[in-house]
Amino acid sequence: MTVIELVKKFFMVDLFKGLWVTFRHQNPADLVTEQYPMERPVISDRFRGQPRLIKDAAGRTICTACGACALACPEKLIKIGSLRDPETKKKVLTSFDFDMSRCMFCGLCEEACPTSSLKLSPEYELALYTREGMQLDRDKLENGIPRKEYEK
């Protein structure tokens, strides 16, 4: 070992370099903790969160009950009930059951939907107290799950 390396070893230069790195990080500008729920994260538009059924401006559902999402889902957790309107001969949505407890938020249903009425919204706070609460019906899909806002 050269003299310089010996000197560095004796004076523990490598250890002091490490100490300096950790010391420098105490700078308050470096802290990355987000104090949830007072500071909430910024969610991107494409975030795959809670599934929602979109209604149009008049409040009517856009979904045509085609069943493409039910076919696309890998877990077969979408059950669509519909009946055919005798006048327009088109399918009308009656019930839409989504089992969110088995959903893996893959987005295949959103992709398959031809009318873009089924969307995975950026809602990420999905914790509930009951398993039954995770079974979303049409009402919850259209209007959202009622939940409490926490501020602290």
Added chain:
Amino acid sequence: MSDNQFYESFEELQLTRNDLDSKELVLNMGPQHPSTHGVLRVILKLDGEKVNGLECVIGYLHRGIEKVAESRTWAQFAPFVDRLDYTAAVANNFGYCLAVEKLLGLEIPKRAQYLRVILTELARIASHQVWLGTHVLDIGAVTPLFYAFRDRETILNVFEKYCGARLTTHSFRIGGCRWDAYEGFSREVLGICDDLGPRIHEYANLITGNRIWLQRTKNVGYISAADCLSYGITGPVLRASGVGLDLRKAQPYSSYEDFEFDIPTGANCDTFDRYMVRIEEMRQSIRIIRQAVEGLPEGPIIARVPKVIKPPVGEVYVSTEAPKGELGYFLVSDGTAQPYRMRVRPPSFINLQALEKMAKGGLVADVVAIIGTLDIVLGEVDR
């Protein structure tokens, strides 16, 4: 030796008399343990502090993913593949899509190929950050974990903005990519590359030169190149043993031949070399990402794929260079919309064979370091 043993010679008697605890101790490092990365059970046969033998018991995370594949369509199965190596889900998705595309004989547009490379290399960095944090934590330093995860956050944010999920991304589709680069993608990714360089240098200051680190990792967990090849070990473990095999250079896929990068190798085949190889791989990934972002071509992002994917009858094996090693997909198609058989060649599972070889003859305290240096993810080992 029992008390009634007839000793062959006085030397033998001396040997047994001098051993205070000559009976072999069987120690169970159970499935729940702060240091094994996931639910890995290791049964150690100890002689005092020395490890005489080692047996891994796996299967605590087995979810039957390969069986599930047989009852899903080709496109429906893609989200499941993310759950194999969950630290770098993008790489798993990449391999699967490439395998199905080869079955279908599809030509992927250049832009999609470049986007895939960018995201996969970001996933490689993210996976190596997890490895770095947890490995160093096992050895005792508590801080680099937080630094590594802070850097990983920036990458996960990019994933979230690109495909909507941070961990189980389902980022690619069969035929290309579903989403194009979002507004500000290039800027953010180049920003990550710029920030990460000095931070990797910081790890060097904090860990690499540290004498305690050197003492804990040099000459620990030795496995020769010949042993690696005979076990079938791939990835950084193989490269640290001196064999410069990287599938991105050996069998280039998805435009990797367009990029210039080096393959770091090590000479000593020990834990320290594996550490250096992975750190250097992070730097090379940054290089690839820069080249890909700056050279991102215009064009479509997905090829023309039939609505219902029914590949012709046949089988294909496609392997890619995942962060953990060679990740291979063996797909057998019988002409229907669902795979007949889907078999994954998990790098962590095959690398785990080396654990016994590396830990035997060493000390108990090194077993933890060796499990860390193999960089196993139980999701992949157990599937």
Added chain:
Amino acid sequence: MKSILGYLHSNVTPGEAGNLFWVAVYVVLVFAGVSIGVIFMNWFERKVMAHMQVRIGPMRVGPHGLLQPIADALKLIIKEDLMPANADKVVFWFAPVCVVMTAFCTFIVVPFGRTHAITDMNIGVLFMLGVSSLGVLGVIMAGWASNSHYPLMGSLRSGAQMVSYEVAMCMSVVSAVMMTSMATGTGTLSMIGIVQAQMQQRTWFAFSFFPVGLVALSVFSIAMVAETNRAPFDLPEAESELVAGFLTEYSGFRWSLFFLAEYTGMMAVSSIATTLWLGGWLRPFPNLLGGRNWDLAFSLVPGLTFLALAAFCFFFYRRMPQIRSMRASAIGLAAFGCVLGLLGIIMLLPGVRERVQDIYWFISKVGFFMYLYVWGRTTFPRYRFDQLMTIGWKVLFPISLAVVILTALIGVRQELFALVWR
């Protein structure tokens, strides 16, 4: 009554003066002070470690986590007290008691000032080192009583580690004690005597016989980290290691006693280091910057420190989130700031500030060592046990021997030169 009031004018410690009332008062004060120190250290360690790890530590239990140690203590007290079925009950019960008692007993001779010690033995340093060695006995008892293979192994390893590093510690202490004899011709083991020797020789022993004093201090610092089982020498109590430490079978209050003893031990060996090398209770530059004006300036420092802390509290009070449910925390923080400010003002009063000075400087030097402990824990990985023992015996022991020999040679160099030249 007269003796009680009479002591107030003396200039010796109560133990020396033989005044039992004041000894009792000092014992209570030191015990309370050390306990508050341990509680503060818990909060301090978590916050400092967190900041070094780019996160913030406890924030929710009390404003900025100030009530966290109290919450932890309450939790530990109400936890179920398990005793293994086959454990040796008496030894199991006694082990934490032994460790805590020895750790606290070392504070009998720690001098916070010329008169601010419970007593001053003429073998002060030896007493401290000896009593802290008794703590090793408690550790081994803990492992033995658990009646399980792994805690026993862990406690034996921990005991071996503590004993090995005591050798290096004691050799550096010997070198510092030798330095005390430079001015007067006779050395002293008394803690107060050592500080007075530093005062007489107009230098802290860390800087005398340069660089031998610094080397001795470094050796002692490294050995004291190993002695108290802290990182990077904390293999026996590491969480990710296979062979569990001697603390495995202890839960609840018993575990908190071990943890109390660990922090107290840290403070005790830091006190030894402060007294021997950093000038104990002496303010910086008592001789170089002497005189009434400098004395006045330095005596304002404790009060100003507390006022600065109070200002910090108010600064963070302003930055607290202005939501209804955080109002109690915010008011608590403001109240804490007021208390600190009040203490600061009291410490600026002319009667108080001379008396408080010594204690303040001593505690800030000990606090510096505590910060080094936390800093080291955050930064360094852990040594393996065989490497640990190698360092203790093959690195620190020879260096400390060399330090002793060099100190002796430098100390008698005048006589030596005379001998050589004659």
